[in-house]
Amino acid sequence: MSEIAGPAAAALSSLCPDDVIFLQSLPKAELHAHLNGSIPIKTILELAQQYSPSSAQTTEVADTIEKLKSGVILTEIFDFFSLMPAIYALTSTLEAVVTVTRAVLQSFLNPTGDGTESPQCAYLELRTTPRTTTHMTRERTYPATQAALIVSIDRRMSDLDVEECISLAIEMKNRGRRVVGIDVCGDPRSGDMRSFTRHLLRAKDAGLGLTVHIAESTRNTTEDSLALLSCRPDRLGHATFLSDELKALFFADIPQPGTECSSLSECFKISKRYKPCMEICLSSNLLCKTVVSLDAHHIRYYLKNDHPIVICTDDALPFRTSCLGEYSMLLAQPPLGLGLSRDDVARIAQMGMDAAFLRPRD
Template sequence: MSEITGPAAAALASLCSDDVIFLQSLPKAELHAHLNGSIPIKTILELAQQYSPSSAQTTEVADTIEKLKSGVILNDIFDFFSLMPAIYALTSTPEAVVITTRAVLQSFLNSTNDGVESPQCTYLELRTTPRKTTHMTREKYLTVVLDEVEMYPATQAALIVSVDRRMSDLDVEECINLAIEMKNRGRRVVGIDVCGDPRSGDMRSFTQHLSRVKDAGLGLTVHIAESTNNTTEDSLALLSCRPDRLGHATFLSDELKALFFEDIPQPGTECSSLSESELPNNAPANGQYKPCIEICLSSNLLCKTVASLDAHHIRYYLKNNHPIVICTDDALPFGTSCLGEYSLLLAQPPLGLGLSRDDVARVAQMGIDAAFSRPRD
């Protein structure tokens, strides 16, 4: 099991042994775990010993490893993205991708605690962006990852193909084409994700490609309103594709919540400042659209997109009985695990949200119900 630090560790330490046993035995779905951000530190260190690039790259990798070993301190969400180039450098060959994918799958699905089998989750939808390097094509990358994912039963593991906001139009098209082709070949691709630096990309240009996803029988999840840099236009473009799940949705405005999740405000009424041309044609009436929100508590706290659990947007979704799923995001830099994140639900304030066991179990079931492997409307 991953070493738990930070807010998750404090919440876990505050629980009695019966509470911990309850959380460990609870069926859980992990639906928002990035492959390259979930690599165990032991595996990172093993890869680093085999790494021999230029001196400049060596220094960057060494600096990043030291940060990961000592505990990453982030001033804001954008500091997180600076960690990834070094990790990508260590995982640029098919052989390294095999090692890392296998280690991540084992950390989620084969974990032990004091010699007792204690997997982090019942079901895992791992996500990754197909990478093209001097050693492999995007298709080779996906094939290698899927070979490892498919070592597990379909009831335990599947893959979401991510497209990065920084990608060109042609790259987005290539990645989605690959995902659809892999699925049609019978490979275990279940969805598409939009991720990457929230400051990058014009999501209006992505919609032509994302609109193909559901017709291909794939689920769609998007990182949305992850930072204050994400505009209303950005969120509207993504919501117009009717994603099945929303990643983070930290700064999704009350206006857009009302527009998409509740009743549609009519243009010209007091409750809507959007112009008639800005209102999406397919916004659902009467609150029929309920995309599951992928909540990553430690990630939000450590990236400082929320000030505290008391101010966390999870409270809005719980209050409104909106579907959510509890996720780790990137277990390596955020020092967490599924157990750690669920501890933040059960622990008493200020270390946790203080939910009852029944409420925690209900949240866990929401996550299982939101898996792309299940039939969707």
């Protein structure tokens, strides 16, 4: 198991051995894990030893590695994105992509080596954005019941780049590759999501699942969220700052896919029940300071309203967490955790398995 720290480690250390064994025994789905943000620190250090770019890049990479080794401290969510250029630089070759993909898959799906012979999760949907410096690569070591790929679309992409990535994902799916979905991610301050909708709908029509990072910061407007919701994503990432009016859409009538929805009143007029699964990343939210505490976390709203959720790690490298660490925050007593019962935690784990894109789609 990778070393964890911060809120996840504190919650895990507070549990009794029987509780830890219970959490390890649960079949868990990891549905919101970014490839470049989930690289084990050992692999990052190995790649850095082989790296020989310009002096400016060397300094940036070295500075980022020191932050990752000592523990990243973020003032706000946007600080997170400053870490990624150095990681992208280290993973810019085909050989590096193969190395990190193998390492990330092993970290999630191989036995942890702590004597329990229990992997982090039973099923993994790993997401990444195609880059022009390389091409997609997959590990076939793990069966389809264990691992699949989500192609991520960055909010900063041009219309042409979005179209190309969607076409690539559809082509790979049609060739029998394990591409199961599309993600929309990236700096939440960027992009006009209204221009993305036709491409996202094309992906859904091709049978791909759709998950989107939505209302991730206070910079995301209602119009931004409505544009994404008009595509009826199967899952929503974070959904931290959805307004009460927008959350009410999940308990009322909402638009059919592709329906123009310029106002909330229009959204309530078209009948089709809609309850997308919420991808909850507790450590990520706490460390990025998009929530002030577990007590104030939006997970409580979705639990109270019996809305489907899945517990995820997001970026295990900078947030120094694991599936076990995130689930520990469900079971641990406040203020280290939510203090949920074992039955409730087991039910949440099952909701995650049920939300996987691998399952037959309606």
